[in-house]
Amino acid sequence: MTKPRQYHITTFGCQMNKADSERMAGILEEMGYHFTEDPYAADLVLYNTCTIRDNAEQKVYSYLGRQAKRKQEKPDLTLIVAGCVAQQEGESLLRRVPELDLIMGPQHANRLQDLLEQVEGGSQVVATEPIHIVEDITKPRRDSTVTAWVNVIYGCNEHCTYCVVPGVRGTEQSRYPEAIRAEMEELGRQGFKEVTLLGQNIDAYGRDLPGTTAEGRNKYTLTDLLYYVHDVPGIERIRFATSHPRYFTERLIKACQELPKVCEHFHIPFQSGDNEVLKAMRRGYTHEKYRRIINTIRNYMPDASISADAIVAFPGETEEQFENTLKLVDEIGFDQLNTAAYSPRPGTPAATWDNQLSEEVKGDRLQRLNHLVAQKAAERSQRYAGRIEEVLVEDQNPKNPSQVMGRTRGNRLTFFEGDINELKGKIVAVKITEARAFSLTGEAIEALVTA
Template sequence: MRLHLFARILLLCAAVSNITTDAFISPASILSRSKLHLSSDFTLYSKTPTPSTPPTPSYPTLRGTSTDSRQIVSQTSTSAYRLRHVLLASESAAEEVMTLLKNGKLLFTEVARTFSACEITRSKDGEVGWFDFSGHDVSDHPLDPILPLSIRSELAVSTSMKPGDIEMFTSERGVHLIQLVDVMVDVSAKTKTRQRSDANTWSTAVDPSNPKKQLYYTLETMGCQMNIADSERMSGQLQNLNILPLPPTSPSSSADVVVLNTCSIRDHAEQKVYSYIGPHAKRKRSGESVSIIVAGCVAEQEGEQLLRRCPEVDLVLGPQYANRLGDLLEDVNNGNQVVATEPEFIIEDITKPKRDNKVCAWVNIIYGCNERCAFCIVPSTRGVEQSRTAESILEECKGLVQEGYKEVTLLGQNIDAYGRDLSPKRKFSDLLSMIGSIPGLERVRFVTSHPRYMSDGVVDAVADCESVCNSFHIPFQSGSDKVLREMGRGHTRRKYLNIIEKIRRKIPEAGITADVIVGFPGETEGEFEDTLKLMEEVKFDNVNTAAYSPRPNTPAAEWTNQVDDDVKNERLQRINKLNLQHAKERRARMVGGFEKVLVESRNVKNPKQVFGRTGGGYVVYFEGEIGELEGKIVDVKITASSTYSLTGELC
């Protein structure tokens, strides 16, 4: 295979060797980010509490509508584009390169270095840079030596590309492959902003009487790993603004900026939000200078309704704006209330996340979800699928290695969908192999897999790549085919069990965890028992269990065949009992064996101990000095087990 690929590369290099290039003229410089403007039609918020009626999700996150994120880009106020470029001699050569890209054999940057005949961009991995298309039809444009007028004109009117896409164009210079890397958007086009008429009453963190005061923030995170990653991004932006984390010895009531990153996956999520921000709202009413920010899925779900119920809040921030907190907070400090919840394309971060762990890091590879399961609110709160470019993901992972990180966990609501929204499409298995080959990266994990899309290639990548951990998280949600159909899961009980069989056959020691819902509308006792039987067949290492909770803007919430709460609670207790039994059994089998453990931190309950995880995801505690062991993979003999952890001795 390697010899065949090398021969194809030689042919392609020969095909581009006769193309000539023009003298270098540097592209236009990066445009500065646009500031927010005030919206004159944004109504004043009432201080009178009103019932929380979540708004209908905005296009294109509404169920049944298009889920192509290119439509978000086409409807976004884009101020600049970042492009990469490859110049080839013929369409046949270009099509050959596109095939290599589609099959995951090469990255676009590698194609530029190896194949491109453009002397200006080849040495920069094809990088053209940031520019806008205003004046694209002007002669003597700085991009003339790279992208002739005919191509710039096509790009200026094209609405079919999104970041990560690669398209082919032809000009007098040859055939161009152009990758749209990123877009720079003006968030004001989709952000509702209103200057407070009572700004003297509602003080923000910036105190005009003391502008040099050092500001501190506190950030509370609810929910999943995606929320944790978003919080790290927001922390990085706050610190980039010289707003520091509140010292541990200081009470939360002394924070100048209060951020609550919310989760709406369960019922009563809104009530938890109001309960949390209540004390800080009281501070604000008493005249303290404090900015209150509600971010995450509840913010997206509630939108302006949240401000009407709690007018002390300054900023409502949907997940897709997590990396624009700095821009939006600036407008808050000018005395405005801001609501940022409209669908938006998630641009690459310009600031580094403030990571909470020194050894392990989260890396987003795809945002949003297109699945529309009948019980799930995620597509309405996190929007449509948006895959990052493989180049940007690899660059982030390599940067983490340089900073000393040993493990990354790749994140996606439906991680197996990675790349299917790109043009040409990519495969998650190819990306996983690429990341697993990064020198110095000791371990790679990923969540969350979907049984409808999980491929044999992913199992092969885990089995074949030493650094990819033998750990899988694959929600099954129910063991009944009837319930799975009504949930809209797109897989059957048999298909799920086939996936588990493939994993156990190829990677017998793999750790497998899952999610399950009991009491879904219409679930009978027999269908619930099908779920228990599936768990008995698999014997998971752990299952995240939950009783069905009706969520706004989901089909199942409107169904009349809801299961009684008493029945749901009784089934939850039974499934939890079985889960505890299996978790304990799975860990007990490890006693007496030896495991390689990546040491992450000190055990806060026992300072003499450190803890880390095995490749299969088991937490292991053992005596050791954290200063010597942190970030190292060590051999540990397992001496005891409990329901959810192991205890061992350093070898």
């Protein structure tokens, strides 16, 4: 009896990439492949890549070099680069790593089986041409049995001067609400408790779909989608990401307040606290507009958790402009903030500008921002101390097997004593005994929802 072929996927980057990897894993399993944790035991190795930062890209090349060497001894090894680096580099990847069998951009994730059949026919395949994305009909191999990603819109029509995403993920393409709901209903049947609706720019959902309402607005919006999927049986929590301040509406905030399953957590990147820098980034809003959005959220939901993304040392950013970012972070008080020093990306306008800042300035500003972020997050976290929070149990604490871990509705990672076999997938009332900057510890009071 022949041993089944094994596959390994390494995923870099954003939640969209994680969702793509789960779908590609589902396709491979339907084709008879078995998953292995060990990339050096696999017969098929797939790197799902990210090109937002240079260091993620360099790591891919390092991994690829080792696998290419392995392929020289094991010619039947199938080597695939998927995702944003694949889309950006295309055929030039073959010159760099001629051992590759398949290079495929993110829009082609659902076509993996067709592309592999071409590879098995002896072709070296490059699939980076823009296409209409095939609907999500594959059953993904989900990394969790409790929480799941559901794509609602692919691509991005924004053209921020630092960002490669529109170039590598293509133009916006929304899924119809019926397809999204059908996927969520299937997840509910399978026992999943939480769904995160995903889009590179999720507030743009529906604007490419035909139809308007009697009031003359788009028939399909993220707000309408939340109302439409809210009552899916079995799904206890709904989240969404990533939002863009330009399209974030009060109507959406009201919906989040009204709909009990929608979690009080908003991820809205601001990128810079300075209007001139925002203009150079081509973000399409001011820091005043961003602050108004946060104030509106807090008026409706005072306890809502706010997270964001920020970039320091963008080309030409002065010390004073950087201090405007520090000021915004200090005054808003984020629960969590993903920070990065600006990294020039090929094909983006900002990469060609001659006012790039030094690595020393980048490192210094990033360190100063991170110090403030941790301080503010620790302050924000104190509001949880002594409170009872609803925690959806996702897994065992890898550092302490007597504890389980999960997330509050505000997306705070929380640990407490408990048996994972008994509690996985349950929502548990937990009294918080210790509040740290980015996580909580507590004691279970009772399970609120049975698994």
